[in-house]
Amino acid sequence: MRSTFDFSPLFRSSVGFDRMLNALEAANRMAPAENWPPYDIVKSGEDDYRIVMAVAGFSEKELTITHEQNMLIVTSEKADEDEKQYLHRGIPSQAFERRFELADYVKVTAAKLVDGLLTIDLKREIPEEMKPHRIEITDETAPRQGNMHQIEAEAAA
CATH class of the missing domain: 2.60.40.790 (Immunoglobulin-like)
Incomplete structure (x- = not known):
């Protein structure tokens, strides 16, 4: 007796695993493979x-x-093959x-x-580009080093 599995809850709670879940469903439907x-x-x-x-x-x-x-x-x-008469074919x-x-x-x-x-x-x-890499976290409230414009005060004479 073969039971079938319902994978629909996995589709609702996962992102990007469509191919894997489809392969599981296909394997569930397949007839037993030859050995x-x-x-x-x-x-x-x-x-x-x-x-x-x-x-x-x-x-x-x-x-x-x-x-x-x-x-x-x-x-x-x-x-x-040539026409051969096999007595035993193992x-x-x-x-x-x-x-x-x-x-x-x-x-x-x-x-x-x-x-x-x-x-x-x-x-x-x-x-x-598919391998994991570190993402730098920036602080929006901190002044940026490269974009800062310095205003110089005029020297009073």
């Missing part, structure tokens, strides 16, 4: 992440990695599509396929 190919998501640093997928039997030419805005899509296209080789929702400013930095493991390195690079 193949298996993958790990590892946080390897403060802003560094790694996705490792087990894609045994696929070559670099049969895998496609696409980075759209806030979405990483890994797809496979298995080449047609290694999955069907085409797949795996989607990963990415946060803002997360970029793919590298991808490699070694020993049947596809490794995708990700890095969050927040632009300098």
Whole structure:
């Protein structure tokens, strides 16, 4: 049994979290995802992440990695094999599509396929203008140093 959650109270009491709340609602509506190919998501640093997928039997030419805005899509296209008669087929080789929702400013930095493991390195690079910075507080009642005009009294003779 699956219960649904009402996120409308969060929409009323938060500002700027629209994308995150929409993603939560979409995840709540989604059908259960396939469990193949298996993958790990590892946080390897403060802003560094790694996705490792087990894609045994696929070559670099049969895998496609696409980075759209806030979405990483890994797809496979298995080449047609010769007509073989399998007595047992335990290694999955069907085409797949795996989607990963990415946060803002997360970029793919590298991808490699070694020993049947596809490794995708990700890095969050927040632009300098988006990073926290200190705001100076000024006192309106205090005289400003740069805008002060000094009036000199004429010397009495």
